[in-house]
Amino acid sequence: MKLDFTDFLYAMSFALDAVEHEFTGATAEHGKRVAWLFVPCSV
Numbered sequence: 606m607k608l609d610f611t612d613f614l615y616a617m618s619f620a621l622d623a624v625e626h627e628f629t630g631a632t633a634e635h636g637k638r639v640a641w642l643f644v645p646c647s648v
């Protein structure tokens with residue numbers, strides 16, 4: 606199985622945003638913004 610780092614970051618950001626929404630009720634999408642900042646670093 607080959608893991609694409611970009612897909613992994615997107616999946617983790619989605620999970621973090623879901624947990625953030627569950628605990629705080631807010632949808633700031635902070636996880637997605639941070640994850641996409643790191644995509645260029647993975648190349």
